[in-house]
Amino acid sequence: MSKSDYQNSLHFGDNLEVLRKMPPASVDLIYLDPPFNSNANYNVLYGTKRGGASQAQSHAFQDTWEWGKDAQRALNETAARHLEAGALLEAFQKVFAGSDMMAYLAMMAVRLIEMRRVLKNTGSVYLHCDPTASHYLKVLLDAIFGPVRFVNEIVWKRYGAHNDSSTYGRIHDVLLFYSRSEEMVFNKQHEPYSAEYIEERFRFSDPDGRRWAEQNLASPNPRPNLTYKFKAKNGITYDPPSNGWKYTPDRMSALDASGGLHYPARPGGRLRMKNYLDERLGVPVQDVWTDITLIGGTSPERLKYPTQKPLTLLERIISASSNEGDVVLDPFCGCGTAIEAAQKLGRRWIGIDVTYLAIHVIESRLVKSFGENIKDEYKLFGQPQDANDANALAARDWLEFQKWAVMKLGGLPKDRPGADGGIDGIIRYHRVGIEQPNRAVVSVKGGLNVGVDDVHKLKSVIKREGAEVGVLVCLNPPGAAMRKEAASEDEVGPPSRRVQRIQIVTIEDLFKKHPVDLPGMLDPPEVVSPSPAFQPKRGRKKMEGQTEMLLSVEGDNKAPKRKANRPIRVVEMEVTRAGPHRKVK
Template identity: 30%
Template sequence: MQHDPNAPWGADNPLPPRRSGLELIWEGKYDACGRRRGPSLPPFPVTLRRREVVDPPPDAPARPMSGVFRNRLIRGDNKLAMAALLPEFRGRVNLVYIDPPFAAGADFRADVALGEDPAIIRKARSAPEAIAYRDAWGTGADSYPQMMYERLVLIRELLSPDGSLYIHCDWRANAMLRLICDEIFGVECFQREIIWRIGWVSGYKAAAANWIRNHDTILFYTRDPTRFTFNKEYLPYPPGYRRRDGSPPRGPGYPLEDTWNCSEMDRLDSIQIKSFSREKVGYETQKNEALLRRIIRASSNEGDLVADFFCGSGTTLAVAEELGRRWIGCDIGRHALHIARKRLIDRQRSLTAKGSPCQPFDTFDLEDAERCWWFSHRLSASEENYRRTLLEHLGATPLASSPVQSESGEEKPLPGSGVLHGQRGDELVHIAPPGARFSRADLEQALAAARGRGGNRLVCLAWEFEPDLARRAEWHGNARLLVIPPEAMEPNRREVVFFEPGWLDVEICWRAPFCADVRLTGFRPCLPERGDPELRARAAEAPFDLLDFWAIDFEHDPDIALFRHRWQSYRTRNNRRLVLESDRGYTYVGPGQRTVAVKAVDVFGMETVALVRLGL
């Protein structure tokens, strides 16, 4: 009997046969008519906006590839990012490795250090990425399988005919993910369940009154069960090894099994139990480069395209770059992408120093697609819902906007109506529209409205501010700017931290006519509105201690939002020194008007930009 997808299912209209005989069911998987839901995506095209261009060092050798492929590092919801990639990359990704959250319901944090002090501090909950991806897809037992189902459907569309997928998980999610993958890919496309022993056991884990839990699971699926890349790997025979009959060994070694790090010959301990590991970048769920090196070598070839849509600190991408693969990475966390960007720039430099080729990469975001989708899908395109949601996160109440009657009985609008939207104590609140960049003119309008209302203090909420606007707001004395964080869009989010934008002071150092460098002379980092007093004191006394990275675009075009890295300085876990004056000696060709853009990123991944206009 033929199934009619537009009619309710039932005895006369059965669902089509499933790819597997066993199915995992969760709330929301099927619609009211019994139709299986696909990924929930915006009704409008989702596109990627290129934000940064990061080329290799000028002396880097070129990699011989057919054409120049620019690797991609994307910040945003990976579901929307994959939807944006589909038109160009459908069926073209050779290998996907993902290490998604394990349905743990926990906050994943990163460690940060201040200044040149190597001592690590635990990032406070007030930091934006302290809660970067916890419950970003909701809460409850049904949200995790739905989140993963949607993304795995899109991953399958992106995989090439000979492509492979590796999913890193643990006991909390492996059974669920196995059933979901069996349904999406087919049971026949399951290849292996790899057991990765984490390493030696000590401390609280050893005290458990049970079998000691000490492994993760890596599920290996392919797009086609008979056609996939696999380069078999071997462990070398130990020195002096002989066969039972005394003859020398044949072949390259012991073939790797599906249990890893289970013998002295196969040491692959997690770096999370190695406090001395130089690989560590301070990211809580960071995985070993050796682990990713094994997977990428086995299931891809040089020049192939590797993707990681939960890329975190960028381990997959750094290893792919080292092994001559092209790559695409995505993560929702601002701090994660900041760590990954530094790591990839550092990998470009280290490969260049070795005389090895490396590829350029660009950073992207989803422009305002996430905000527009949130506004239309979750808030029903209602400005009232939009403002009420943000006011609740801020701890403010809506401002009365109904007209008042004058003594003559005439109705008059309240001063500031339409510009002022809320009140928190003695502060009046203005909320910028979801797709707007808050400008100097917007600030002046909001200040005028506040004065007309008799208010002494003003708070302006926006997703993005013009460069250096925070300084102007402070100059007014009674105005404060707060950046709306992406966490405000998460369902069931009870706590949202707003950040005060910072500013940056720079001066041009002329080495010769038309030859320039940049010196940083002042910095105010972005700080949480209600942050740690000790952190604020440190920021006031030694603001550059909170600076983690800065870069220069000597030929910036202010009409487009594209930053071209032409010089960078940054701190790493192993080298805390940060220079405050560039040594590029950038030479301009001929006279004319130029704009220098300087981007500073603090320890929380928040960016501050300064623009300097030159007349040469």
């Protein structure tokens, strides 16, 4: 692929594979919020615009991993490709051999090497992490980028306070800021003055209400060439300060003509300059950020997506370390905050995520923020484009194929992986004039043994769930007996729109404009906040650790059960954990 193929593009798949295909020196800024170890299932709350009973949950991703062949492969590849990083991981092995921390560092190292390769000489990287692993990641970045390329360790205060019963409240994240070279782009950012500072410092006002503060006009160092008498437009000539004036005679005259000088009230007093509040940019942003807080539960920006970061946080980073037209890369793009910020600020962007659900959320978010025409401004890679692509996705990741198939039908994927009770998704729709939505259940089947029994099972599920329509998605073409059994069910719907109660959809059908017939109008899913009427049956629990999935290099995607790891930080969200008295679906 050419460089243009990677600008304004979403990539569904392993970010290591995508990074290795990208041209060198093709990116201006990288922001990444990589995962850590949490051993939990995370859910995104989905619903339709009609709300109420149409809300459901969809499994977002499962972040479970530990030391194994993928981590060992990453370790070997790092040693083969980067001398310093390989030596550092070898030293880490002596302390963390076989641990989840070692797996994390190995997986990150092999990706950071590629990120440095794709960065332009003027580029920068911001690695978002928390204090549990930030010190190891900083040493790893030193090895890959070089210690002299370290720019800042930024502390972001996420909360005002956090009630951790046995420790000091964990309220901050860390942003490790590195440059590719000393030629990095950096645009200084400012935050507004506080009301207290304005009241204290800008104490004076012009007749038109413009606030200003006095500013010294004396040169801080001796300047013989600027030691002159100055005659102001009030007719008074002022003697120079002992070191001379700060400005040339022409600049002093221009300030005077514009009303920018403050004449002393008493004879022999010192001439001053007016420092107008509305001409000041504000306080330069320092390396401790306390003015951007985590998204609140009632914020309209909140998507109910795990690890979602505030848009203002990404706007600051992108504004500071890139210019309009530059390319911003987020290799763990999640719900797409960096993507939206880049689009809003006139940058080009590249987003990569391993879950199709994340890609779906980002596309919906872009449409909501920028309108339907935004779809014409970017390319989507990794999403199946035809039946062959769909079969390849099913072979690579069956769960992601199920989600993709359900979403392709306009439905909501099931809320959790595992035993599904015959339901892989729900399609919600409503009839004209009827506020209460109806629904169709979706069952996605693969393998060579799909047959009439699966149609019988779907009939039972429809009856059990009180659904109106059942959709059976088949990876392989259905036989004549299956179609006959499906057709034996009566049609449903109003007289003007009768449809088959049991519908069989092939992979080829999924690429049609209308793959299913519904006896009403589709309620397309969108990410929403929960309504008071909807209360999940599962209780709320605390989840410790960052939550976006760490991608494997290759191999088996099935993660074994693993022991709990040390806490990283506490985040409130919906979590489903396996327990002795609960069967995880």
